[in-house]
Amino acid sequence: MTERVLIVATSGVKPEQVAPAIGDRIAEDAVVRVVGTASGLSRLDWLTNTEDDARAKAAERAERLAAAIPQAEVESEPGDTDPLQAIEDEIRLFDPSRVVVVTRRDDDATWLESGVGESAKSLFDVPVTHVVVA
8 A cells, every 4th residue: 555645844844954854754655745834924914814925835835845855746735824734634635644744943933833743743643753854
């Protein structure tokens, strides 16, 4: 059975950081979906639903992240502003065999990103790997 890997990258993660960070963690024949979350929002933007720019940036980042992944079958999607909601959505839609969450250190993370790796491990029944990039 082909492995299905969901990679969720929060707003501060640069595409060139992803491939080295995940390295050999994903089989060559895996089906991969990369989701860029629009988690770089301020609380005011989130409260007032002014998310269009953040969502556009998330879609662009997801495409660039997908291009940095060496597997042959990689697709990209923008995700919810809340990374945990984005993971939940993709578990229903993509049915991954595992999830890789790529974030910055909590010191550099936004309010929506902070603690997402550990929270994902405890919330979902799918195995979750949390990778932190500088």
